[in-house]
Amino acid sequence: MELIMVTKKETSDLDFEALLDKYDYKFQKGDLVKGVVCGFDGQGVMVDIGAKTFAVVPTYEAVDKGENVEDKFKKGQEGEFLIIREEDEDGKFLLSKKKVDYAYAWKELEKAKAADETILGTVVNVVKGGVLVDVSGVRGFIPSSQLRARESEIEVGSKLELKILTLDVQQNNFILSNKKVYDDTVEEARKNIFSQIEPGQVVKGEVVRITDFGAFIDLGGLDGLLPLSQLSWRWIDHPTDILNVGDKIDVEVISVDHDKQRVSLSLKNLEPDPWIEAADKIKEGDKVEGTVTRLKHFGAFIEVFPGVEALLPHNEVVDYQNEGNDIIKVGDKISTYILKFNPSDKRISLSVHPQNEESKEATTEE
Secondary structure, three states, X not given: OOOEEEOOOOOOOOOHHHHXXXXXXXXXXOEEEEXXXXXXXXXXXXXXOOOOOOEEEEHHHHOOOOOOHHHHOOXXXXXXXXXXXXXXXXXXXEEEOHHHHHHHHHHHHHHHHHOOOOEEEEEEEEEOOEEEEEEOOEEEEEEHHHOOOOHHHOOOOOXXXXXXXXXXXXXXXXXXXXXXXXXXXXXXXXXXXXXXXXXXXXXXXXXXXXXXXXXXXXXXOOEEEEXXXXXXXXXXXXXXXXXXXXXXEEEEEEEEEOOOOEEEEEOHHHOOOHHHHHHHHOOOOOEEEEEEEEEEOOEEEEEEEOOEEEEEEHHHHHHHHHHHOOOOOOOOEEEEEEEEEEOOOOEEEEEOOOOOHHHHHHHHHO
């Protein structure tokens, strides 16, 4: 609808009648006019637009259902109104304030869409396939696929941050997205994080997902991977042994791949390296007692010092079981001897037999 602005000439109460005789106004249906609220009657709001008599804004064209006109309009208040019916036999024009507000609201929405701004909407109804919202008096629709939460979790009257996907005033088509606000925010956060994050940094994060191979940690818009091997110096069967979704933890950044947009993290690097202490307390030939942590086809892993695992090769496992007439199981405590110890590579080989001088020489030659 094309809106035409008609500006009211300034008048006083004394010369109002005289001016009307001389003023040949041409108000028409569809004109946008300025006026001043003069009072209220049973029909709605009385407005002086410079015509022969006061124009009327019916209550249904002034406020929404349940609202009071006197709460929204005050005597002497100026405003813009749309003529929706030309003057009747009494010279009264019928006006609308809601249609003007609606038209301006669409213009503001067009600006918001062009600027890709985030706007606020109020949930008015949850329907099949999505949610209806009110944005500045304009009814819009959010498809289920564009919601961050399930429809069942959204309450009527709640506020949602939104981005405009489609806006067509002619078709009265107004489609929004709540999810896009989050996606855009996350993308911006990812860029900021990648511009600042470096290996060696200790950062705070929240456990958001746990898998068999590790845990994903939200670093504030970017999920980093905390591999199973980086959870602890001690053997961990599954991340849930020490972590739960929602846990807030400190982690160290161990690698950043800008091309693949990936960050690898470590939890165990924040703890003292037990191999350093073990190097001062364990030497080749020592008899040690440890706990079986894992059984593999090539041997058994035994924790011989807190956080330090050593390998008892398969042939040694067979000897131990034959000599003791028992089967080794995870959790068993057994005594073995340190056959080889390489602290720099973090490797220890075990034997169930003590080393004699000949075996030591053979080990050294190897």
